[in-house]
Amino acid sequence: MRKAFQILLILAGAVLLLVACGKKQTPPASTGTTSTGAKLVVAVMPKLKGIDYFNAVERGAKEAAQELGNIDLTYDGPTEGKVDQQIPFIESWTLQKVDVIAVACNDPDAISPALKRAREKGVHVITYDADANPEKSGREFFVNQATFEDIGRALVDEMAAQAGEDAKVAIVSSSPTAPNQNAWIAVMKRYMAEKYPKMQIVTIQYPEEDQGRAFSMTQDILKTYPDVKGVFGISSVAFPGAADAVRQAGKSGKVAVVGLSTPKSMKGFVKDGTVKTVILWNPVDLGYLTVYVAKAVAEGTLKPGATEFEAGRLGKVKVEGDQVLLGPPMKFTAENIDQYDF
Known part of the structure; x- marks a missing residue:
């Protein structure tokens, strides 16, 4: 009788162990952050730093990151518009295992292998302002300022x-x-x-x-x-x-x-x-939209087949294929140019 009771105890323990293991294997619900609750790490790279256009893009990117709250933003890149100076940044961010890399590409083909390697390591990749080769790079979306x-x-x-x-x-x-x-x-x-x-x-x-x-x-x-x-x-x-x-x-x-x-x-x-x-177009808005797209891609809320996308103060923007469109170009003349500070 005692032996039978011991066998029952062993069986009961095994069942409890299996239940506990099954619970550990259940993935946590997606919250838009890492499993530890850390912020999404988004690395945005311009063609080159230090010119008015990409300074304005940086302003918009920082605005979006602050507004969203769960973004750890890095904005960095070369001081010359050369693709061979962009690649080391991509390689470094890939090793750091950032969540998303967003790049304005100086050369669509030369930059693509580095972006492809990032994708293979599990990093999300989008482009903005200037696209990479979509097939060679594996990038997920291109944030285009206008058609x-x-x-x-x-x-x-x-x-x-x-x-x-x-x-x-x-x-x-x-x-x-x-x-x-x-x-x-x-x-x-x-x-x-x-x-x-x-x-x-x-x-x-x-x-x-x-x-x-x-x-x-x-x-x-x-x-x-x-x-x-x-x-x-x-x-x-x-x-x-x-x-x-x-x-x-x-x-x-x-x-x-x-x-x-x-x-x-x-x-x-x-x-x-x-x-x-x-x-x-408004480059501040382009930087802003790029960070919103980066977050949505990382969270899986922007997927192939989408036709529009909600982007904060910009409202709904169009998605055509794998391109997210900021909108039509603007014109600045003597009558309105003083209204803009970028």
């Missing part, structure tokens, strides 16, 4: 209005591999052929993300093509560089300068009449 079509068409329409539909124009871009600029140029060429077939692009120059080089290249354009009627500056440093060259050449009001940059960088050129219109 390439909207930006390209807005640039060309503005140039036609200022320089004429049959103007000879030049483009001062960024690097030859810059994904956004190449996409905009492709739209611009196609749209010109459709709507302004007499408009002619005489040259495209690539100063990298260097305002001084944009200035000197525009000087060369004005000398080499004396009949040029307009210059596009399609990066946040190319535009002020091109405008400065036109102003110093004494051609303000004679050569139209149209492009993309921050109101802060362009205000002086707008005030003196060298530039009539600045086309851009």
